[in-house]
Amino acid sequence: MYKASCSCRMLERKGILCRHIIWIYSSNGVKTIPDEYVVNRWCKDALRSKSFNCNGDPAEEIDIIDAKQISMSKMWSEVHQTVGIPMGRSKEVVDSFSSLIREFKEKLAPLGSQMSKEQEMVALIGCSTTQEVTIFPPKKSKNKGSGKRLLSSKTKAIALAMKPKRMYQNDN
Template identity: 70%
Template sequence: MRHTFPVISTHLAIEVHGAQVYNHKVFEEFQEEAKCSIGTCKSRGFTECDSLEVTTVRDANRDINYEVTYCPDTLKATCSCRMLERKGILCRHVIWIYSSNGVKIIPEQYVVQRWCKDARLSKMFDCNGEATEDVDIIDGKQIAMSVMWSEIHQTVGMLMGKMKNDVDNFSSLIIQFKEKLSPLGSPLNKQQQLEKIFGCSPSQEITILPPKKSKNKGSGKRMLSMKEKAVALARKPKRLSVTDMTG
């Protein structure tokens, strides 16, 4: 399959280049976009800003206008349909712009290594993230780890053209999987952090008890108001005079 050449369905040189670099499955999707670029795409407006050309491309199949920004100096192109960012394949609108400007090959920055015929021949990485040239690896786990590192590096490379939200989602998935591999299964709570710092767990036997409550607001008797003092004084028996004592 790697050495066979698919049937070309258009006159576009960029389709021939896609057949040379892409694997068969990806090329089928790219070829469909190339065919649609001929029959369904037309210009509906053109503006220039500095070194950039902005073209409004009408997609007859979808009945939608898309804006394609193209830089002739660097061959950089972006389309409002965002297919390149989502799938890593040029959309029909960008292919139409390239064909109109005589571009015959897919720019190198838009060839995703993962979709190429020689993707399996790309550099592999060991468990430390370092490139390895050793192909005589016998251990099955080591091979699986190397393949995993290669997949991670290729995926991170694909995220270069993605939106920040896609990068955050991928990072969140990595963190979730990391938590699953953690011995505790989740981030350390406050008690677990203290145990890790002091190197021991709290004792289950309680030997120190809290002190008994004590009164700290005087003797505990309430002070009498002036009225209460006057009533108490009136009720107090009066002292007897000398006349009362001799009468």
């Protein structure tokens, strides 16, 4: 339908229509962006990129979300909303709220399992850690400069003035 280009080349650089092209379209009465300028990532039905688990194997497409996962997500949402309640209140309110949470945690302690940190991480992530270290910290480098001081223009002028002048020989 309508083709447009702009000297700012934002469409080519970032894949986004610039304000110049949008202004031209609106001044010409175009109500919708032409399909050739609509990027796939803007759409609801954009394809998801392939995801991998921690072992590097491709993860299967997750079409059906587990009911337990939904309820856990709702629970965490409620926890975060509840913790935000005493924000901006006095220290006494925060302390009493903290003591209520401790009491609630003590009541729930018999329900929780006694798992180590590593076992909790395996349950959360779905795979165990390896004992072999393949990444080492980088070697220490000097990042404070080479130590050579830059000379000021005054110092350069003095050094140039101290230099002996060239002797000319005139063979006439």
